[in-house]
Amino acid sequence: MSYSIEERLSDLYLLAQDPEHYDNLPYHNYQDHVLGSINDFRTLCNALEEKDVRIRRAAGEAALLLHDAGYHVDSSEGFDTKEEYSMHIAGSVLNTLGVCEIDIREVQGAIETTDFMKKPSTNLQKAVRVADLGNVYGDNYWDFVKNFLRLQKEAVVMRRPIAETFDEQRRISLEFLGRYVAPITFIAKDGSEVELPKSMNFAERNIAELNKATLDAIRSIPGADKLIPDQWK
Numbered sequence: 001m002s003y004s005i006e007e008r009l010s011d012l013y014l015l016a017q018d019p020e021h022y023d024n025l026p027y028h029n030y031q032d033h034v035l036g037s038i039n040d041f042r043t044l045c046n047a048l049e050e051k052d053v054r055i056r057r058a059a060g061e062a063a064l065l066l067h068d069a070g071y072h073v074d075s076s077e078g079f080d081t082k083e084e085y086s087m088h089i090a091g092s093v094l095n096t097l098g099v100c101e102i103d104i105r106e107v108q109g110a111i112e113t114t115d116f117m118k119k120p121s122t123n124l125q126k127a128v129r130v131a132d133l134g135n136v137y138g139d140n141y142w143d144f145v146k147n148f149l150r151l152q153k154e155a156v157v158m159r160r161p162i163a164e165t166f167d168e169q170r171r172i173s174l175e176f177l178g179r180y181v182a183p184i185t186f187i188a189k190d191g192s193e194v195e196l197p198k199s200m201n202f203a204e205r206n207i208a209e210l211n212k213a214t215l216d217a218i219r220s221i222p223g224a225d226k227l228i229p230d231q232w233k
Contacts, residue, residue, distance in 0.1 A: 040134030063110035
């Protein structure tokens with residue numbers, strides 16, 4: 001017997017917390033990033049429903065629960081990207097739960113489009129991508145900056161290179177975001193296009209503010225100083 005993702009979502013919440021899937025990394029962790037992205041997803045869905053845009057919430061939450069699963073593991077062997085590895089984990093976990101194949105593919109498709117090289121096409125894929133970048137699209141600039149710093153701290157923890165200076169790393173990161181964050185529109189039931197809600201459409205402002213920020217200004221943000229890599233101090 002196979003089940004829909006709606007029928008097995010509560011069980012998936014329990015399995016997704018397994019340390020095998022998520023380590024306590026500074027950014028890509030379960031408690032802050034995964035649950036935070038799900039909260040952003042729910043907020044986005046609520047706003048879009050007012051515009052008659054329908055998104056399968058259970059599939060989106062399932063995708064976000066597992067979209068960074070295994071991030072802390074060296075997944076290079078056999079997988080071209082970390083998203084492919086997370087898709088593999090999702091397929092295994094959902095299959096164990098007896099989720100039907102069509103729902104597994106829908107969840108994996110949403111995970112795949114969290115890869116910045118991929119272009120989301122369905123409302124579900126677009127919503128998951130926005131939610132994954134909730135701190136970029138959101139209206140809290142301080143959270144955006146602190147998450148930028150957490151990503152650098154995480155790179156150090158995982159022994160990945162970062163730039164020698166704040167200015168250089170900022171340039172690299174903003175160039176990346178410029179490719180990753182693009183205008184997104186959703187399709188309503190009548191076929192009309194619906195833009196991102198204003199409450200989640202601050203990416204351009206956040207990027208512009210970080211682009212002109214100094215390291216001294218960032219140090220003044222509560223909690224930011226302890227996140228600054230030692231080599232930038």
